[in-house]
Amino acid sequence: MTNDFQYLIHQVIDDLATAEERQALAKIVREDETVATEFEQIKQLSATLASVPALAAPPELHTAVMSQIKNKNTSQLILEPSVCVAPAARSQNKKSASTSQIIFSRMETVMSEIKKGFFSSTMNKVLVGGGVAAVAIIAVTSGGNFPASSQDTVGTIAPAARYRSDQSVTANVQPSASGGASSAQISVNTDNAAANSASNAADKSAAKGALSSADKAAMDAADKTAAKGALSSADKAALDAADKAAAKAADKTAAKGALSSADKAAMDAADKAAAKAADKSAAKGALNSADKAALDAADKAAAKAADKTAAKGALNSADKAAMDAADKAAAKAADKSAAKGALNSADKAAMDAADRAAAKAASKVAN
């Protein structure tokens, strides 16, 4: 037996062989009995495997998978509002963050945003207040001494002195011209008054400016304090809100988990109850329709099935019990009676009972 021969067998079995390969195999099979036997065995195996029915997926599988995936998706959505992004971008996120981690992470984000807002607005206020205070200080210092003393005001009439003429002497002033001197003196006095007025006005203005600046600085300081207080309150309120939201989210998650568990427990309990009821029905059906042997067999099978049924499906056990009962009843009847009619009757009765029991169990399970 060569590898070529094996290759040909499997090509034919898998329906991949060409016409030439089929002919070549047919020729080998005709000439070599061992090859023919092996070909027949592999062909039979293939047919046997093809006749094995596919298993039905457990009904709870889809629900269980989807509930877990929905939980996972909800978690991811909290972290990333838009999940429809490039895979590379998504890979930066944690794959399986727990709900608590996500809530904590979200809280941190909220907290950092609150703190960021608080500090940025506070800094702005401080800077503005500081600027106003600096302007006020400059205004006060540039205004000179406050209040101005009479000594200091002398300086303010200096420009008037520049217009003071030299004292008239006899040589160039006639005695009859004394009015000019008097006039000049009056002029000097007038200049002094004007200077004093200007000085006072300047002083007042400086004082007013300084007062305004001081007021403003004080107001700003007061505002700042008030703002700080308000921000602290806002911060606290925001923190409380974040805490409450987190607590609420945690409660919801816990509640959801508990509900899932409760649902599952309820489903399991319902399945078990249904299985037990179906088993009992099967046993009862067998009792009414078959002979005592069938009853014993059904009881035994039902008891076995009841032990095994933990949400495995009542129908299986009921069917098996009924089939076993039918088989045993038929066999017993056949052994005991040589009459073919009796065998047929027992067999039919048992089969009918099995079918009825199965149908009843199925309808009960369906209900």
Added chain:
Amino acid sequence: MAANVIGTDEQDQALLSRYRCGDVDAFSSLVLKYQKPVYNAAFRVLGNVDDATDIAQIVFLRVVERLESYDSQYRFFSWLYRIAVNEAIDFLRRTSREDELDEDHEYAAPDTANPEHRYAAKELSVCVQAALMKLKMNERIVITLRHFNDCSYSEIAEILALDEKTVKSRLFEARRRLSGLLKNLS
């Protein structure tokens, strides 16, 4: 071959795209579509209903977790089956429960409403499963993919990351051994 049974890869890719955009129902459709073949593959490799259910569930969750690493130039079902096979192998290595057989399973065949047919189908399935469990794990996997999941040689090669020649030789040997085992069991 498998593609004929389970639909086109374009449909799968479209469903995956929708899921990536937040449509959970699209993934639900994928689960509905593949739960049966994945569960069957897991059962034939593991031989236990509960273990197969667990593995099938894990497989779909792994798909979600690893979706970022999925390369769409490969067929989705190949990737899915590869995950299923790897999870089943890991499970067997962890638990070393290769010898356990589970006879309580439901069938999706249309004639299972008839108790007689159902009984016969169950007997055959149990017998075949008993023989399968006596094969080496690698042989069991190729038999499962070829005969229970209708995968072609090239698809099996893609799923198992092997070349087709290796798949063929492994399948030849597995068939010969399984044939002998079934003969003895019957």
